Amino acid sequence: MYTVKEAARRTGLTEHAIRFYTDKGLVPSVQRDEHNVRMFDEQSIDWLYGIRCLKQSGMSIETMKTYVDLCLEGEATVARRSAIMLELKQQAIAELEEANRRIAHLEEKTALYEAILEQRSLDTTNPGTWERLRKFHGDVFYAPAPVSGQGSSSELKKIKS
Amino acid sequence: MYTVKEAARRTGLTEHAIRFYTDKGLVPSVQRDEHNVRMFDEQSIDWLYGIRCLKQSGMSIETMKTYVDLCLEGEATVARRSAIMLELKQQAIAELEEANRRIAHLEEKTALYEAILEQRSLDTTNPGTWERLRKFHGDVFYAPAPVSGQGSSSELKKIKS
DNA sequence: GGCTTGCCTTCGTGTTACACGAAGGTCTTA
């Protein structure tokens, strides 16, 4: 039987996290001794490993609770658990796509900054100067179509050089 | 000049978010009228668009504040702003890799579940039953090395097939 | 004048998954 500290050492989780998980009911086999101290047996350690794994998969605590409860019900719930994992995978794929969009977006911006630094372009990344720039290329900074264009300035050429 | 509601309509942000951003100092050009009501001019709308864009890039509010302040200082800060964007891109790339890891991980799990559902494998996804399974293949569920290794994974081939 | 409607304000709580510290209890050891 292990204390929180030992369980932390064995699982790689922090003591705080382990208390948090046990309090959330994610470690069904955990017991308390006569001084109300959490005691972990091998099965509890297994559960903690499982939790850590689910966390790595991006599962929320709430879903973990559902998942754990389904596990306790036994093999009859395999299909439902499978569905949870599939949904999680869909979510991960969505995050992947989001990350890809961000990178593409940031790629543009960093390229733009590079151009500015090399004096090849105007500074369109500062919203404070858009009024001056709007009529030329006011939509480099942000992805969707910006405000309806008005505003003018002729000192731009000076910067362009 | 626009109210919060109109600014929300024009920028696609919620009214709550707009109040939040203005209170954080991310919209330097915003004013208040005689009744303490926020008033947005075209430049304020530009700033809001910029904020929305930065948010889409995954930038934190704190960093946005830094970024906005740098913008206000003018073109002398282009290099520092560029550095912020580069860092953000690195972060996005890291998130991308994390998402890829998750998907690979979940791919295994969903495949395993499929195998279980097709009666081709034991249920190794339930930590509550690992005691029974540990001697067979206790490390399918979680990614890193599990409990101090006893048990072999020689039965894995049967599942993989 | 008074009421309703609609917009605005500030303030305060809830969210997620813990991190962190405080205050206090218990056991062991010097």
Added chain:
DNA sequence: TAAGACCTTCGTGTAACACGAAGGCAAGCC
């Protein structure tokens, strides 16, 4: 008997808002 090490619970803080409450203000309507 006191220190040290460990545990407990409780409470606050985090990020980026969402949401609702309570209240102010102006305009329109009867």
